Amino acid sequence: MVLCLRSCSHGLFSTSRRCFSSVRSHQEDKRWPGWQIIIGIEVHAQIKSRRKLFSETTVPLTGNLPNTCVSPFDAAFPGTLPRLNVQCVALATRVALALNSNIQSRSTFDRKHYFYPDLPAGYQITQHYSPFAIGGRLVLPTEAAVPVRIKQIQLEQDTAKSIFDPRRRETLIDLNRAGMGLMEIVSEPDMRSPEEAALYVRSLQGLLRAVGASDGNMEQGSLRCDVNVSVNRPGLPPGTRCEIKNLNSVKFMMSALSSEIHRHIDILDSSSSVPQETRGFSEQTFETFKLRSKEDAPDYRYMPDMNLGTLHITETQIQNIRETMPELPDITRSRLQKQYSLHPRDVEILLALDAEKDIPFDGETGGPSSAGAVRYFENICQDHGQGAKEKPRDPKVVLNWIIHELVGQLSARHETFTAQRVPSSWLAELIDMVQGNIITRTSGKSLLRHILHNPSEESPKQLAHKLDLIALRTEDQVSSAGTAPPAGDMDLTAICRASISQMPAEVVAYQAGNVNVLNKIVGHVMKTTRGRANALAVKTVLQAMLDGN
Amino acid sequence: MCYAALGTDTGGSIRLPASYCGVTGFKPSYGLISRYGVVSFADSLDCVGVIAKTTKRVRTVAEVIMVPDARDPASASHALRSNASSHSPRLSAAHLNGLRVGVPAEYFPSELATSVITPTRRVLSALQSLGATIVSVSLPSTPYALSAYYVIACAEASSNLARYDGVEYGLNVTVQRTRSGDTATRSYAATRTQGFGAEVRKRILLGTYALRADAFDNYFQQALRVRQLVRDDFNKTFRSPDVRFMESPPAAAPDQPDVDIIVHPTAIQPAPLIEDNAKQGLDAYVQDVLTVPASLAGLPALSIRSESSVGDRRGWPIGVTIVGQWGSDDMILRVGEMVEMSLRS
Numbered sequence: 001m002v003l004c005l006r007s008c009s010h011g012l013f014s015t016s017r018r019c020f021s022s023v024r025s026h027q028e029d030k031r032w033p034g035w036q037i038i039i040g041i042e043v044h045a046q047i048k049s050r051r052k053l054f055s056e057t058t059v060p061l062t063g064n065l066p067n068t069c070v071s072p073f074d075a076a077f078p079g080t081l082p083r084l085n086v087q088c089v090a091l092a093t094r095v096a097l098a099l100n101s102n103i104q105s106r107s108t109f110d111r112k113h114y115f116y117p118d119l120p121a122g123y124q125i126t127q128h129y130s131p132f133a134i135g136g137r138l139v140l141p142t143e144a145a146v147p148v149r150i151k152q153i154q155l156e157q158d159t160a161k162s163i164f165d166p167r168r169r170e171t172l173i174d175l176n177r178a179g180m181g182l183m184e185i186v187s188e189p190d191m192r193s194p195e196e197a198a199l200y201v202r203s204l205q206g207l208l209r210a211v212g213a214s215d216g217n218m219e220q221g222s223l224r225c226d227v228n229v230s231v232n233r234p235g236l237p238p239g240t241r242c243e244i245k246n247l248n249s250v251k252f253m254m255s256a257l258s259s260e261i262h263r264h265i266d267i268l269d270s271s272s273s274v275p276q277e278t279r280g281f282s283e284q285t286f287e288t289f290k291l292r293s294k295e296d297a298p299d300y301r302y303m304p305d306m307n308l309g310t311l312h313i314t315e316t317q318i319q320n321i322r323e324t325m326p327e328l329p330d331i332t333r334s335r336l337q338k339q340y341s342l343h344p345r346d347v348e349i350l351l352a353l354d355a356e357k358d359i360p361f362d363g364e365t366g367g368p369s370s371a372g373a374v375r376y377f378e379n380i381c382q383d384h385g386q387g388a389k390e391k392p393r394d395p396k397v398v399l400n401w402i403i404h405e406l407v408g409q410l411s412a413r414h415e416t417f418t419a420q421r422v423p424s425s426w427l428a429e430l431i432d433m434v435q436g437n438i439i440t441r442t443s444g445k446s447l448l449r450h451i452l453h454n455p456s457e458e459s460p461k462q463l464a465h466k467l468d469l470i471a472l473r474t475e476d477q478v479s480s481a482g483t484a485p486p487a488g489d490m491d492l493t494a495i496c497r498a499s500i501s502q503m504p505a506e507v508v509a510y511q512a513g514n515v516n517v518l519n520k521i522v523g524h525v526m527k528t529t530r531g532r533a534n535a536l537a538v539k540t541v542l543q544a545m546l547d548g549n
Numbered sequence: 550m551c552y553a554a555l556g557t558d559t560g561g562s563i564r565l566p567a568s569y570c571g572v573t574g575f576k577p578s579y580g581l582i583s584r585y586g587v588v589s590f591a592d593s594l595d596c597v598g599v600i601a602k603t604t605k606r607v608r609t610v611a612e613v614i615m616v617p618d619a620r621d622p623a624s625a626s627h628a629l630r631s632n633a634s635s636h637s638p639r640l641s642a643a644h645l646n647g648l649r650v651g652v653p654a655e656y657f658p659s660e661l662a663t664s665v666i667t668p669t670r671r672v673l674s675a676l677q678s679l680g681a682t683i684v685s686v687s688l689p690s691t692p693y694a695l696s697a698y699y700v701i702a703c704a705e706a707s708s709n710l711a712r713y714d715g716v717e718y719g720l721n722v723t724v725q726r727t728r729s730g731d732t733a734t735r736s737y738a739a740t741r742t743q744g745f746g747a748e749v750r751k752r753i754l755l756g757t758y759a760l761r762a763d764a765f766d767n768y769f770q771q772a773l774r775v776r777q778l779v780r781d782d783f784n785k786t787f788r789s790p791d792v793r794f795m796e797s798p799p800a801a802a803p804d805q806p807d808v809d810i811i812v813h814p815t816a817i818q819p820a821p822l823i824e825d826n827a828k829q830g831l832d833a834y835v836q837d838v839l840t841v842p843a844s845l846a847g848l849p850a851l852s853i854r855s856e857s858s859v860g861d862r863r864g865w866p867i868g869v870t871i872v873g874q875w876g877s878d879d880m881i882l883r884v885g886e887m888v889e890m891s892l893r894s
Contacts, residue, residue: 078589079586113711121712301757
């Protein structure tokens with residue numbers, strides 16, 4: 001226990017809150033000409049740990065009944081004490097590393113006091129005086145590559161949920177969420193438009209998911225934003241900022257910002273000054289409304305939490321986390337382009353698909369459910385299975401099969417991609433059969449459809465035989481392969497011969513010089529073979545037969 | 550009535566009653582006995598301790614419960630405990646030769662009743678007859694300890710008692726709904742006004758004030774600084790280090806003799822009379838003046854029974870406290886036992 005908590009951190013936060021980056025030149029926005037907008041964002045992200053921040057309680061999953069994931073500590077039962085969940089620290093450290101934040105070797109926890117029914121202890125444990133990570137940056141993926149500086153990242157407890165029942169005019173409390181681990185990521189006021197704010201939140205979401213630290217899902221409440229905005233004339237000092245609390249979608253955040261910017265401009269145009277306020281956002285009117293003024297701002301009476309003492313994070317621990325954390329999206333992006341010579345557009349599609357994977361608890365790796373599209377793709381490209389001596393699979397072909405065939409058919413079935421739906425070894429086998437002309441591409445697609453529709457233990461190869469999908473071969477192919485075609489199969493040469501004999505009029509037309517009519521005969525063969533023949537091979541055989549006559 | 554009793558001691562709640570009632574009261578080093586299950590008043594000060602007729606009994610109970618507990622984040626590890634005891638002086642079973650005993654001048658304030666001075670002398674002569682050396686020491690921050698203690702304890706209490714708001718815990722006083730919609734706020738106010746007694750309300754208000762943004766630096770922060778001074782005073786006086794803060798030991802004071810234990814009266818007077826109790830104001834707080842420094846520093850303190858032999862309270866029990874360095878609990882219990890034996894014989 002170190003009790004002299006504040007003296008070491010003092011001075012760190014004495015810099016002005018509004019020391020915005022003035023390096024960027026002002027860019028005129030048609031929506032509000034002659035005004036500069038300055039935006040900062042606080043993001044609260046739930047940490048994807050199986051347990052709460054200071055108790056052994058398992059966190060609630062969708063479908064858990066209210067007040068069933070609660071330990072005495074979460075309910076602030078007298079006599080209980082907190083115990084820090086180190087997994088939460090490790091996951092938050094991943095985020096700090098990904099944001100290039102300065103991880104503090106010593107940080108402390110503080111109590112933030114206010115009375116509210118969803119706060120059973122009457123205080124929230126947070127890191128006010130001495131957060132565990134300070135500084136950092138997130139570069140927005142725009143052409144200008146706008147850097148947004150990170151002020152600090154702190155660990156804190158989530159509150160319970162209060163649900164107002166209008167019928168009974170009662171507030172109901174669900175303690176399931178109480179005490180879950182949150183990280184609060186505070187940006188500097190470096191954004192200049194609602195679009196940049198949206199891009200910041202989306203990029204941060206992607207980063208949180210990529211490092212496995214949070215689901216980052218705004219709809220489900222695992223990521224929430226408070227934004228602050230001010231308006232000023234370019235070149236003049238920043239205006240008074242207002243904070244808009246608890247925005248739970250990027251769309252609402254952008255609407256709230258636009259509404260707030262126009263409100264500020266209206267006030268400033270009428271030569272009044274904007275009062276400093278905390279505001280809410282109405283999802284009905286798409287406007288912000290006043291929650292409280294600066295004078296009503298609560299005094300949270302921050303006090304060091306005497307139970308938890310100092311949180312030490314050693315250089316060795318940081319190094320371990322750095323080495324075991326997942327690859328960051330930027331690195332994956334350039335690696336995929338370089339290693340597999342993929343088109344940037346295809347890489348983006350694969351990364352977007354990968355971003356939808358489930359985030360495992362406590363940063364666990366392995367386990368099929370945590371494998372995303374990138375791992376799936378690389379498994380097929382690299383794992384040669386039985387054909388290890390053969391040349392590696394063509395990454396572009398593999399990617400096409402994943403993006404167009406597998407994901408295409410899944411979305412037609414209203415399903416999303418998961419790595420375990422069709423095991424990567426199966427798709428690999430299927431691709432090999434198509435590439436090796438054992439089945440046609442058309443048959444390959446039908447085979448995939450069959451696998452999705454009729455889940456079974458049979459491998460694609462077994463199914464191809466069972467479903468009579470093996471490609472028909474010509475006499476020459478059969479004799480050069482040295483293996484007999486499956487029993488009952490005619491060879492392709494015989495089928496072509498039969499078609500010619502059934503279509504005398506077309507044969508005459510072709511021989512009279514109407515070359516296009518050949519396609520009709522090809523179509524007949526294809527119909528007869530139900531897609532088991534390669535159209536190009538059929539055309540060659542037919543041409544040889546007809547021209548040779 | 551019983552063999553021994555457990556109690557909690559935040560600023561003297563084991564040692565003072567023990568002194569007044571003529572029994573042994575022991576507040577161990579902070580972090581040696583788990584606080585899990587103890588309703589928190591002031592987390593950084595709260596200690597579980599033992600009251601019994603003799604030190605021998607106290608030790609029998611304390612030895613069982615002084616073990617690490619993962620459920621208390623402030624519980625000291627095995628390693629820290631053994632490190633501390635390795636720095637404690639080895640005692641012989643027969644005598645206390647070589648033990649250095651400090652008597653702090655600041656613990657004999659003007660408020661101190663003469664009836665508590667002779668009992669302290671009795672204990673000191675018992676120590677001397679056992680072979681210990683008595684020296685005078687100075688703990689200069691002592692006069693500020695009481696104010697710092699009240700700021701810290703009340704601030705922590707205001708935080709810890711916030712949960713008794715009528716939602717999950719405490720009374721629930723229902724208030725009339727009004728149009729203004731501040732039903733919850735008014736319900737909190739009514740619940741907490743009615744549910745807490747006058748003294749508790751006073752302390753909560755004091756603590757709430759000390760934590761306000763505009764008062765924090767002058768009150769809470771200042772109190773933490775005084776607390777560090779109190780801790781430094783002890784560390785400069787004890788021969789062994791405080792193993793909790795080995796990284797940053799305070800500068801040694803060359804003119805200060807190093808001691809193993811400090812001895813002082815537990816209270817400034819024998820048990821107050823009921824009729825005196827009614828008219829006291831600030832006096833009730835002043836009673837803690839001698840017990841809070843060990844609480845602020847988290848040090849073990851053992852109050853043993855002595856007796857007043859002078860004045861109108863002749864024969865009344867009076868406690869004399871033995872304080873040791875953090876983690877020297879075993880040593881001070883053994884010293885206490887030997888002194889008790891010597892006083893009885």
